[in-house]
Amino acid sequence: MCGISGVVSAEDVSLKLKDSIRNLEYRGYDSCGIAIVNGAGTVVKKNIGYVNDVAEKEAFSDVSGLTGIAHTRWATHGRVTKPNAHPHSCCEGKIAVVHNGIINNHLKLKKELLQAGHSFISETDSEVVAHIIEDGIKRHGLDLEDAFVSALHKLDGTFAIAMVSGDTPGKIFCGRHESPLIIGVGENENYIGSDFNAFIEFTKNAVVLDDGEYAVVSNESYSVKKIKDGDYISKSITVIEWDKEMAQKGGFPHYMLKEIHEQSDTISNVLEIPEPEIKAIASAMLDADNIYLMGVGTTYYSALVGQYYLASTAGVMAYAVSSDEALEAVPIKKGDYVIAISQSGETYDTLRGLRYAKKNGAKTAAIVNVVGSSMSRLVDSVIMQGTGPEICVVSTKVATAQMATLIRVAIEAGVLSKKITLAKKKELLKHLKSLPKAVSDFLNEHSGFVHSLANRQADYDRWLYLGRGVYYPVALETALKVKEVAYHHAEGMPAGFLKHGTIALIDEKIRSMVFVPPVAEKEIYKLTISAIEEIKARGGTVAAFHSSDSLAKSGLLDDQLQLPKTNPFIAPILMLVAGQLYSYFVATTLGRNVDKPRALAKSVTVA
Ligand code: F6R
Numbered sequence: 001m002c003g004i005s006g007v008v009s010a011e012d013v014s015l016k017l018k019d020s021i022r023n024l025e026y027r028g029y030d031s032c033g034i035a036i037v038n039g040a041g042t043v044v045k046k047n048i049g050y051v052n053d054v055a056e057k058e059a060f061s062d063v064s065g066l067t068g069i070a071h072t073r074w075a076t077h078g079r080v081t082k083p084n085a086h087p088h089s090c091c092e093g094k095i096a097v098v099h100n101g102i103i104n105n106h107l108k109l110k111k112e113l114l115q116a117g118h119s120f121i122s123e124t125d126s127e128v129v130a131h132i133i134e135d136g137i138k139r140h141g142l143d144l145e146d147a148f149v150s151a152l153h154k155l156d157g158t159f160a161i162a163m164v165s166g167d168t169p170g171k172i173f174c175g176r177h178e179s180p181l182i183i184g185v186g187e188n189e190n191y192i193g194s195d196f197n198a199f200i201e202f203t204k205n206a207v208v209l210d211d212g213e214y215a216v217v218s219n220e221s222y223s224v225k226k227i228k229d230g231d232y233i234s235k236s237i238t239v240i241e242w243d244k245e246m247a248q249k250g251g252f253p254h255y256m257l258k259e260i261h262e263q264s265d266t267i268s269n270v271l272e273i274p275e276p277e278i279k280a281i282a283s284a285m286l287d288a289d290n291i292y293l294m295g296v297g298t299t300y301y302s303a304l305v306g307q308y309y310l311a312s313t314a315g316v317m318a319y320a321v322s323s324d325e326a327l328e329a330v331p332i333k334k335g336d337y338v339i340a341i342s343q344s345g346e347t348y349d350t351l352r353g354l355r356y357a358k359k360n361g362a363k364t365a366a367i368v369n370v371v372g373s374s375m376s377r378l379v380d381s382v383i384m385q386g387t388g389p390e391i392c393v394v395s396t397k398v399a400t401a402q403m404a405t406l407i408r409v410a411i412e413a414g415v416l417s418k419k420i421t422l423a424k425k426k427e428l429l430k431h432l433k434s435l436p437k438a439v440s441d442f443l444n445e446h447s448g449f450v451h452s453l454a455n456r457q458a459d460y461d462r463w464l465y466l467g468r469g470v471y472y473p474v475a476l477e478t479a480l481k482v483k484e485v486a487y488h489h490a491e492g493m494p495a496g497f498l499k500h501g502t503i504a505l506i507d508e509k510i511r512s513m514v515f516v517p518p519v520a521e522k523e524i525y526k527l528t529i530s531a532i533e534e535i536k537a538r539g540g541t542v543a544a545f546h547s548s549d550s551l552a553k554s555g556l557l558d559d560q561l562q563l564p565k566t567n568p569f570i571a572p573i574l575m576l577v578a579g580q581l582y583s584y585f586v587a588t589t590l591g592r593n594v595d596k597p598r599a600l601a602k603s604v605t606v607a
Contacts, residue, residue, distance in 0.1 A: 002086075002100040004100055004198070005192065007068055007199075007202075008068075009190075010066065010219050014061070014068065018055055020193065020202075021071070023200070024193070025596070028600050028601035029601075030048060030049075030073060031046065031075075031080060032085065033058075033070065034070040035068060035087040037067040040166075042089070042095070044089055045060055046086065048081065067170055069172060071086035071087060076102060086126060088129070090130040090133065091131065094134075094165050096164055098161070100161075101158035101159040102157045102158055103126065104157040105157070110128050129151055129163070130163075134147075144167065149214060152227050158178040158606075159178075162192055172216075173215075174209075176210075176212075176214075179194070180346050180374060181194060183215055183217055183224075184202060184203045184206055185203060185237060186202055190217045190218070200240060200244055206237065206372065208377075212226060238372050242389050256392040256584050256594045260577065260584060263577055264436040266385075267435050269387065273386070275412075282314075282412035283416055284363060285413055286316070288337035289333075289335040289336055290332075291319065292326075292337070293319070294341065294354070294357075295320075295322070297480065298399045298477060300320060301399070301480065302341050302402035302406065305473045310406070313407075313420065314411075315419040316413050321353070323340070323354075324353075326357075336357070338353070340366040342366065342368050343368075344373060344605075345366065345375035346373055346605050349604070350375065351374060351375060354366070358378070364378070366378075366382045366383070369385050369386075369387045393595060394484045394600070403573055411432075431569040438574050441564070446564070450561060451585045460488075462489050465512075466492075466512060466515065467492075467528070471515040472494045472495070474576045474579060475493070475514075476492035479491065479513075481580055481583035484597050484600060485583055486586040487592065495528050498535070503534060506535055506538040506540040508539060510540070511541045512532075514542055514546075515579070525548070536556060543561075544559075545560075549562075561578060563578055
């Protein structure tokens, strides 16, 4: 998704500006650009493609200056073309603007500006902003700051906007409404970014802007004011605990593999979350009329895993809700409890669902990874999952940490609801605490087997991914990973659902990947084996993830990954780690760009 950065300094900013947008590449983008203010005015350089390629092609190194803004664009309004890349300029070329979000009334604004004599170069909604500011100065006699603020007033939609002007060197103007924007506070140098990664290698001190705020940032100071009335706002500094090394590959060929391997640590981090924070969520759940766990994409699957654990461990009904459908499908009301689950804390669909929940008077909480994110500040209470930066566009370590958090909540809810005793809680926590080692042992000892399975199966691209019980969301999430990074068609579904229609697809061309529970889960183990038999009886081909010696030898499977035996309480998460690794190896076997798959963005902040 689009990224914004900016640097204002006593020294040349050109190199830092380029580095800052390189640090935003992980968000996913199709074009990029910079605007630098120097003695010659405002110089804009931009094009489609990756930062390094555009920098070379457009000779970023030929331009220097003390103030600059930059952008990575993920197309929403207008095709992927050079004119549509940001920054966008006003008619005279003095004002340059970068924008994240969507301006709903851009056509109306554009019409007015055209009538006033402005001409447009791009098809984007964002370009209007540069012209409105220019119009404010030239036709209405406003100074630059007033023209900037008056432009923000005119916008209907969501935005994080930054602007520089050749007439006012040494200053970046920026403002936000429902799209994140952060100031990085350095020494003799300040920064802006749509997330911390834009400037984390330069400073760890950050000031998070809230909705309806704008800032004027120079190299020595920054001031934050309300867009509404210009009142000054005193903001505190947040110190970011992540560092650049944490966000780098650390010897792995891809971030995805590094992040899969980090899961032993990131699950351990979840085990360090203070118990009162977990208990508070569990207790609010039991007080609620209805409990909704809200996420989208992978976080919806984290929510589904939570639903199964809450049902089985605590006897608590918590509905997993795909946040993009929340408004239409779920009548959330006062007395309900809504827990949003999100890596970025900025996902449009989940924020929309959360705002709807708040508006209807529900109590809200969030399990979030990014400190200072919109969701973390919107909700009544928040659990920071402490997973650290996830750079690969597709989610792995964040998901298992969210699941582990929800498992901890389920255990506490089980005690509070008296479904389990304190002795049982101790036993379950002991199993959960054994998960980090089980994950690292698995990755150390079984990666080769996963790789071989992936090599054997990579050429087949039509799949059903099936699981029963909590192995159903495990199948769904693995299917999503395979779709995202390998571009295979992989349809996830409950293994029991198959015979109610989809079984008609079974032939020699479609393959099934089945996630089989441990033998100790007698009922769902048996039912899953039945599904495999039904597929085989119709001439289908089945590969399976399982931990059963008898199944391994049964001759029923066409291919398999036998996992080490673990306690059934944690086995689903271990199997998901295996599924993530499998999708990684399928994708690398096929030569895919696993860290930045086509069409995907890290943080989906648009509708
Ligand atoms: C898949 C993936 C996405 C995100 C979804 C929600 O690998 O990463 O499906 O899980 O876009 O994003 P967050 O967690 O930032 O709310």
